[in-house]
Amino acid sequence: MKIKNIKLEHGSGGALSRQLTEEIIYPILKNDSYRELSDATIIDYFVKSKKQLAFTTDTYTVDPPAFPGGDIGKLAIYGTCNDLAVSGAKPLFLSMGMVLEEGLSIEKLQSILLSIQEASTHAGIRIITGDTKVVPKGKGGEIYINTSGIGEVVFSHGISPSRIKPGDYIIISNSIGSHGIAVLSARESLSISSKIQSDVAFLYPLCEKLFTLQENLKFLRDATRGGISAVLNEIVSGNNFSIEIDEEEIPISDDILSISNILGLNPLEIANEGVFVAVVSKENKAKEAVNLLKDHPLGKNAAIVGRVTENYPGKVILNTNSGGKRILDFPRGLLLPRIC
Amino acid sequence: MKIKNIKLEHGSGGALSRQLTEEIIYPILKNDSYRELSDATIIDYFVKSKKQLAFTTDTYTVDPPAFPGGDIGKLAIYGTCNDLAVSGAKPLFLSMGMVLEEGLSIEKLQSILLSIQEASTHAGIRIITGDTKVVPKGKGGEIYINTSGIGEVVFSHGISPSRIKPGDYIIISNSIGSHGIAVLSARESLSISSKIQSDVAFLYPLCEKLFTLQENLKFLRDATRGGISAVLNEIVSGNNFSIEIDEEEIPISDDILSISNILGLNPLEIANEGVFVAVVSKENKAKEAVNLLKDHPLGKNAAIVGRVTENYPGKVILNTNSGGKRILDFPRGLLLPRIC
Numbered sequence: 102m103k104i105k106n107i108k109l110e111h112g113s114g115g116a117l118s119r120q121l122t123e124e125i126i127y128p129i130l131k132n133d134s135y136r137e138l139s140d141a142t143i144i145d146y147f148v149k150s151k152k153q154l155a156f157t158t159d160t161y162t163v164d165p166p167a168f169p170g171g172d173i174g175k176l177a178i179y180g181t182c183n184d185l186a187v188s189g190a191k192p193l194f195l196s197m198g199m200v201l202e203e204g205l206s207i208e209k210l211q212s213i214l215l216s217i218q219e220a221s222t223h224a225g226i227r228i229i230t231g232d233t234k235v236v237p238k239g240k241g242g243e244i245y246i247n248t249s250g251i252g253e254v255v256f257s258h259g260i261s262p263s264r265i266k267p268g269d270y271i272i273i274s275n276s277i278g279s280h281g282i283a284v285l286s287a288r289e290s291l292s293i294s295s296k297i298q299s300d301v302a303f304l305y306p307l308c309e310k311l312f313t314l315q316e317n318l319k320f321l322r323d324a325t326r327g328g329i330s331a332v333l334n335e336i337v338s339g340n341n342f343s344i345e346i347d348e349e350e351i352p353i354s355d356d357i358l359s360i361s362n363i364l365g366l367n368p369l370e371i372a373n374e375g376v377f378v379a380v381v382s383k384e385n386k387a388k389e390a391v392n393l394l395k396d397h398p399l400g401k402n403a404a405i406v407g408r409v410t411e412n413y414p415g416k417v418i419l420n421t422n423s424g425g426k427r428i429l430d431f432p433r434g435l436l437l438p439r440i441c
Numbered sequence: 442m443k444i445k446n447i448k449l450e451h452g453s454g455g456a457l458s459r460q461l462t463e464e465i466i467y468p469i470l471k472n473d474s475y476r477e478l479s480d481a482t483i484i485d486y487f488v489k490s491k492k493q494l495a496f497t498t499d500t501y502t503v504d505p506p507a508f509p510g511g512d513i514g515k516l517a518i519y520g521t522c523n524d525l526a527v528s529g530a531k532p533l534f535l536s537m538g539m540v541l542e543e544g545l546s547i548e549k550l551q552s553i554l555l556s557i558q559e560a561s562t563h564a565g566i567r568i569i570t571g572d573t574k575v576v577p578k579g580k581g582g583e584i585y586i587n588t589s590g591i592g593e594v595v596f597s598h599g600i601s602p603s604r605i606k607p608g609d610y611i612i613i614s615n616s617i618g619s620h621g622i623a624v625l626s627a628r629e630s631l632s633i634s635s636k637i638q639s640d641v642a643f644l645y646p647l648c649e650k651l652f653t654l655q656e657n658l659k660f661l662r663d664a665t666r667g668g669i670s671a672v673l674n675e676i677v678s679g680n681n682f683s684i685e686i687d688e689e690e691i692p693i694s695d696d697i698l699s700i701s702n703i704l705g706l707n708p709l710e711i712a713n714e715g716v717f718v719a720v721v722s723k724e725n726k727a728k729e730a731v732n733l734l735k736d737h738p739l740g741k742n743a744a745i746v747g748r749v750t751e752n753y754p755g756k757v758i759l760n761t762n763s764g765g766k767r768i769l770d771f772p773r774g775l776l777l778p779r780i781c
Contacts, residue, residue: 114666115772141497157481158536196498249589326454432455
C-alpha cells in the first residue's frame, strides 16, 4: 500500500520503518553506502590522504521547511558543508539524522529528499550514514534534520581568532540579510518581501579562492544565526582588540534595507546562509581577496567593511551613515526563531 | 540573571545563546575543543594512526528523557558509541546537536549534561563539536539529541551480513527487554515494572572481546528499536539463508517475561540498549564467544540461541517452548514510539 503521510509506526524500527527507508528515502538518495545494512560506515579516505580531518554538526529546525530560494534539505547540506569550508576544510562526507513529525506528507518529505540529493551532488559530498526518527504530532516541527560533516583540512595556516591582529581587514563576502527575510516572508506570508530569495549556497568554492592568500587569511566564519553582528562580536569577545566597520561599506540590497526598516529589523543581525566574514591582513591582500570573491557569482558584492583596531577592546563599533559611532552589540532578544 | 527555563531567545545565536553555552553547557562538559570558537573541530588523530575510520549518526527522542537506569544523555553517548563498536570500530569522537523545547527547565538540562559528561568519561570518548537549537513549546519533546560518532576501525575482517553462512551460530549477549520496559514504566507510571532498570550501557569492551575471534566473528548488531526480532530479520532479509532460534535459549529475566506477558508485548520486539546479536562460525568458537561474554558483567547471561540454516530462505523461525515453530516477522505496527 502506498503511504501518504508519516505515521508513528514509521519510527518503530520494524516493517514500516523499513518500508519508509526502502521505498521513499533510498530511491531518492540513491546512495549505496547509506543503504548498506550497517550501523556505521567505514571511510578509508584518510588512510590514503594523510590529511587532518575536520568534524562539525548542525541541527536544522527552520520554520517553514520550504521558503523562497530553498528548503530545509538544501540548508542542511550546504549549512554543514559551509561550517567545514570556513574551517579550512573541503567537505567530503555527511551523516543525516531526520526527526519527522507524525502526519508529515510523504510528498513534502520527497521534495525535501530531492533537494538533499541535488545539493549533495552539487557540493560533491556523500551522505554515508543516516537515521530516521518519528515523533508524535505536536512534538516536532514537520521535519528537523541534523547533518554532521567530515572534511579534509586543506588550509594549513589555521582559521582562528587567535591569529587576528590590529590592522587586519574585515571583509563581507556578499550582500546580507536575504535568508532571514526570505524565511520570515514564507512564515508570515508577507507579500512585501515575496521577491526576496534566500541566499542559501555552497560556499566552499568561494572559501577555496581565499585559501590562496595563505597566511594572510586569518579567519572565516559564515554569518548565520545572529548575522554579521554575532560573528563580529564573537571575534572580539574576550580579546584586546576591537573591530570598527563602516555602515556605508556594508553590502546590502535596497530591497533588504527597506524591508528591514519597515519591519524594524537590524540587517546586521539577520541570518544569512550564503555570506561569510573574512579577516585578512595587509591592504593589498584584502583588496586581492575582494577581487577573488567578486570573480564568483556568490561573491559579486564582496567588500572591505572595516578594520581590526586597538581603540575599543572587546567591542564592535559601527561608523554610521550619519557620521556617528555606535556599539554593535551581540544580538539580544529574539529576532527570528527557527531561522535555520 | 540566573536562568531557570529555556527560552526561545536561547536559540537566537545572540547574547542569550552565548549565555546558555558559556554558563550552562561548557561548565559541565568541561571540554576545550567543544568550547573553541570554530565551526568545525580539527582531528589529527587519523594522520598518525593510518587506520580507517567509521562514521555513524543517531538522533535520540526518548520519552520521557529520564527513566530508571538512565536518561537521554547517557543513551545518546552510549547508543552512538555502540553503533561504532558493533561496526568493528573503537569510538573516539562525538558531535552533539541538541534541540531544546522552550520551557525546558535548566535543572533538567543540567542533569542530562552531567549524565553526558559521566558517560563520555566512562566511554573514553570526546565530544568535540556541538550545536544547540531551541524550538517553540509544542514543537519538540523537551529535548532531542543527535550524536554522530567517529571511530577507528580495529576489527579488520569486516562486520557484514554478506559474511554470514549456513552453519553459523546466533548469540545474544545478555538478557533482553529491560530498556523498553523501563522507558514504558517511566512513561506510563506503571508500578508493575518499577524495579526494572534500562540496560543502557557502553558495549565496546564487550565487542572488543569478540574481535579476538578474528574471521570467525561474522556480524554484530545492537538490538535497539524493534529488538532482537528486527535485527534477525534484517540479517536474513533478501538472503538465501534462514535463522532458526530456540525460544528456551533466549536470555530473559522472569520479571521481564511476566511483565511482557501482562502487557501483551513480545519481548523479542522490545528495544534493548545494552544487548547485541553476534553471528559466529564454528561450534567451538561460538562457545568461546559465550565464555568471553560471560566473563564481563554486561554479558553474564550470554547464550547461543540458534543457527543459520538453509531451510527457510529469508525467514526467521522461532522454535517455541511448546514444541511448535512459528515465523518471527519484522515487528509490525507500533510497539513503543520514542523508545530511544
